[in-house]
Every structure is written in C-alpha cells, then in structure tokens.
Amino acid sequence: MKSIQFYSALIGAACCASFATAAVAQETIKIGEINSYKTQPAFLGPYKMGMELAIDQINKAGGVNGKQLELIIRDDNSNTGDAVRAVEELYTRDKVDVLTGTFLSHTGLAVTDYAKQKKRFFLAAEPLTDKITWADGNRYTFRLRASTYMQVAMLVPEAVKMNKKRWAVVYPNYEYGQSAVATFKKLMKEAQPDIEFVAEQATPLGKIDAGNVVQALADAKPEALFNVLFAADLAKFVRAGNQRHFFKDLDVVSLLSGEPEYLDPLGAETPVGWVVTGYPWYAIDTPEHNAFLKAYQEKFNDYPRLGSVVGYGAILSLAEGIKKxxxxxxxALIEAFRGLEVPNTPFGTVTYRANDHQATSGAFVGKLAVKDGKGVMVDFKYVDGADVQPTDEEVRKLRPAQD
Known part of the structure; x- marks a missing residue:
C-alpha cells in the first residue's frame, strides 16, 4: 500500500512538473533565425551579438505581451537546400513561433519562397536583393535592411558629380552583384545619357583572381569604377589594385566598403577617396545611436559593426510587430507589419512600407580616408531609405499582386 502511495505521489509530481514546463513554454516566444555563420563570420558574428543585446534588453523590460523572447539559431552553410531544411527543422523540431534572418541573397530568396509556400511570416533581416520585396516578393515576407536598389540610388548622385564618361564595373557573380550593377547602369544612364561602360568583371564569390581582374580593368582605361566586391574579395582586390597603382587618378564608388566588417581589415591599405556606403560608428552623434553604442560596448567590450545594427534592428522589429x-x-503579423513603425533603432525610427514590405532603413554615404593607420569614413551623411525608394506606382509595376 505504501509502495502504491509512493508511486502515485511520484506520478503526481511528474505531472505537475510537466504542467509547469508547459506553462513556462507558453510564456516564451521562440524566434527562429537562419544564417550563413560559418561562411560569413565577419558580418554575422556582430549580427548575432546585436540580436542578443536586443533580446536581453527586451526581456529585462518584461518581454513582449508578457512573454520572454528566446532565440534559436541554425546555419544555412550559404546553401539554398540547407537553408530550407534548417528552416523546416526550426518549425518541426524547435517549434519556433516566428522566423527571421539570412544574409546572402540566394539563401534569402529560398527562404522567401518557403515562406510563401508554407504561409509563414518571414522577416528577411539582411539580404539585399531587390527580388525579395519586388519580383519574388510575397505577402508573408518583409525586409529590414536597405535594398540593393536603395543603396545604389544613394551612390548615383555622387557618381554623377564625378562627371566621368568611361566607367568600369566589378562585382561578385551572383544575385546581389548582378542586381547592383544592373541598377547602377540603369540609374546612371538616366542621369547621364552619354555614359559608357568599357569593362565588366564578374568574379566568383569568395574566389576572386584579383591580379587578373585588376589587369583586365586597367587595360580598358576607365575614368571611373563601380565596385560591388566585399569581404575577402574586396581586400584582395584593393591589395592588387594598390600594388599596380590602378586606383591612382581613378574615381571609385563602392557599395558597402565603408562598413567596418570590410573596411577594418584594409587598415593602411584603405583606398583614400572612394565614395562608399558604410557605417561610421565612431562619429555618429544621435540619441538613439549613442544609447545603442553605450549598451553594446558595456555588454561586449567591443565596438559595433553594421551587422550589429541589423541584428539589433531585426529583433526590435519583431518585438514591435508581435506587440502590435x-x-x-x-x-496578424502581416497586418501589424504593414506600416509598422519601429522606434529607437540605432538609425532612428524605421517604417515598413505596406506596398512592398520594405523598411525605410537608410545608410551613410561618405569618402574613405586613413587615420592612424586605419580606414575611416569622412565627409559622410545619412541617407534616409524613404528618400531612395520607388513610388507606389513604380512598385506596382515591379511587384506582382499578392492579395
């Protein structure tokens, strides 16, 4: 009899523990995040730190709708098949409530399509391809970071001021690079009809033959260059160009090259005078950025990169959307995100447009210089993403009907 009473008590305790666990689970919002951590660590290491800072701050403030946020991360190996399998695992095994992430454009597009097929909300935090919110856009997918079109549009006015006729282009040969060059050519021809593109080098991502690329560009004798290379490819290209004095007297506009992830490794080899988009964290003086910088440095004893800003903004966006x-x-999330305003991101308030689900995140445009042996941005200005987005009428032509 005592034995029966003992086991009954044990079963009762187990049931109580089970109910308690279920109650805890119900008090947690699981955010599934998918990204190319192994292949793109320079950007995604700081990106993860930015997410962690935002989650810590939100949870300490009471969470969202009374629930704590939990982040569950998977790596996509920069492969579309792995990305889709990892996302499916996040839902089936980890039981996530909402999905965000991706870095490279092709993986971002794969998850965008998954969201459409499975009818699941997806916040594309970082991938830049225009297709995510236009040609391949769908009602389930929103994007935080300024798109390829937006960032190229920020650089075009500076390129036009150079008043150069003979241009060359160099870019990584995948969706992001192809889209950036196509947009640059289109916008430049509209602004400067007599422009000529005299050389084009499309390099395999992460496998640039920098010496031959520089030589091929130099042989065309361009007056100006549009560069889309980033990460290790950019460093190799700059080194080869400096060795061959290719950049001497050459005007250059360059996408992303002012971001610390890609600028810092250049050090004293930083090409002075390039006009770039980037993130001069050391010289931004706004209340939102000052608060972010202070909290980030206190938590990690390090300075933020652009990835830190994107990761932080992605979690703030999800929190604000879920709250609404x-x-x-x-x-409910789709309706909440259409026109959603997210205050207090490091770049100020960001709004998600209802027509194409693109956020108004902006970027800084300035010139590269060397200070104390390090690459920095100078003479920069912040360009609001809302100022470089197409009109509603143009978006209707670019984006298929979704509702």
Missing part, C-alpha cells in the same frame, strides 16, 4: 499584432499568428 497581439500574437505570433501569421495573418
């Missing part, structure tokens, strides 16, 4: 929706229900 009142749940993580897909349809």
């Amino acid at each position: 929706a009142g749940s993580t229900d897909t349809e």
Whole structure:
C-alpha cells in the first residue's frame, strides 16, 4: 500500500512538473533565425551579438505581451537546400513561433519562397536583393535592411558629380552583384545619357583572381569604377589594385566598403577617396545611436559593426510587430507589419512600407580616408531609405499582386 502511495505521489509530481514546463513554454516566444555563420563570420558574428543585446534588453523590460523572447539559431552553410531544411527543422523540431534572418541573397530568396509556400511570416533581416520585396516578393515576407536598389540610388548622385564618361564595373557573380550593377547602369544612364561602360568583371564569390581582374580593368582605361566586391574579395582586390597603382587618378564608388566588417581589415591599405556606403560608428552623434553604442560596448567590450545594427534592428522589429499584432499568428503579423513603425533603432525610427514590405532603413554615404593607420569614413551623411525608394506606382509595376 505504501509502495502504491509512493508511486502515485511520484506520478503526481511528474505531472505537475510537466504542467509547469508547459506553462513556462507558453510564456516564451521562440524566434527562429537562419544564417550563413560559418561562411560569413565577419558580418554575422556582430549580427548575432546585436540580436542578443536586443533580446536581453527586451526581456529585462518584461518581454513582449508578457512573454520572454528566446532565440534559436541554425546555419544555412550559404546553401539554398540547407537553408530550407534548417528552416523546416526550426518549425518541426524547435517549434519556433516566428522566423527571421539570412544574409546572402540566394539563401534569402529560398527562404522567401518557403515562406510563401508554407504561409509563414518571414522577416528577411539582411539580404539585399531587390527580388525579395519586388519580383519574388510575397505577402508573408518583409525586409529590414536597405535594398540593393536603395543603396545604389544613394551612390548615383555622387557618381554623377564625378562627371566621368568611361566607367568600369566589378562585382561578385551572383544575385546581389548582378542586381547592383544592373541598377547602377540603369540609374546612371538616366542621369547621364552619354555614359559608357568599357569593362565588366564578374568574379566568383569568395574566389576572386584579383591580379587578373585588376589587369583586365586597367587595360580598358576607365575614368571611373563601380565596385560591388566585399569581404575577402574586396581586400584582395584593393591589395592588387594598390600594388599596380590602378586606383591612382581613378574615381571609385563602392557599395558597402565603408562598413567596418570590410573596411577594418584594409587598415593602411584603405583606398583614400572612394565614395562608399558604410557605417561610421565612431562619429555618429544621435540619441538613439549613442544609447545603442553605450549598451553594446558595456555588454561586449567591443565596438559595433553594421551587422550589429541589423541584428539589433531585426529583433526590435519583431518585438514591435508581435506587440502590435497581439500574437505570433501569421495573418496578424502581416497586418501589424504593414506600416509598422519601429522606434529607437540605432538609425532612428524605421517604417515598413505596406506596398512592398520594405523598411525605410537608410545608410551613410561618405569618402574613405586613413587615420592612424586605419580606414575611416569622412565627409559622410545619412541617407534616409524613404528618400531612395520607388513610388507606389513604380512598385506596382515591379511587384506582382499578392492579395
């Protein structure tokens, strides 16, 4: 009899523990995040830190709708098949409530399509391809970071001021690079009809033959260059160009090259005078950025990179959207994100447009210089993403009907 009473008590305790666990689970919002951590660590290491800072701050302030946020991360190996499998695992095994992430454009597009097929909300934090919010856009996908079109449009006015006729282009040969060059050519021809593109080098991502690329560009004798290379490819290209004095008297506009992830490794080899988009964290003086910088440095004893800003902004966006929706229900989130305003990101308030689901995140445009042996941005200005987005009428032509 005592034995029966003992086991009954044990079973009762187990049931109570089970109910307690379920109660805890119900008090947690699981955010599934998918990205190319192994292949793109320079950007995604700081990106993860930015997410962690935002989650810590939100949870300490009471969470979202009374629930704590939990981040569950998977690596996509920069492969579309792995990305889709990892996302499916996040839902089936980890039981996530909402999905965000991706870095490279092709993996971002794969997850965008998954969201459409499975009817699941997806916040594309970083991938830049225009297709995510235009040609391949869908009602389930929103994007935080300024798109390829937007960032190229920020650089075009500076390129036009150079008043150069003979241009060359160099870019990584995949969706992002192809899209950036196509947009640059289109916008430049509209602004400067007599422009000529005299050389074009499309390099395999992460496998640039820098010496031959520089030589091929130099042989065309361009007056100006549009560069889209980033990460290790950029460093190799700059080194080869400096060795061959290719950049002497050459005007250059360059996408992303002012971001610390890609600028810092150049050090004293930084090409002075390039006009770039980037993130001069050391010289931004706004209340939102000052608060972010202070909190980031206190938590990590390090300075933020652009990835830190994107990761932080992605979590803030999800938190604000879930709060407005009142749940993580897909349809409720879609309605909440259309026109959603996210205050207090490091770059100020960001708004998600209802027509194409693109956020108004901006970027800094300035020139490269060397200070104390390090690359820095000078003479920079912040360009609001809202100022370089197409009109509603143009978006209707670019984006298929989704509702």
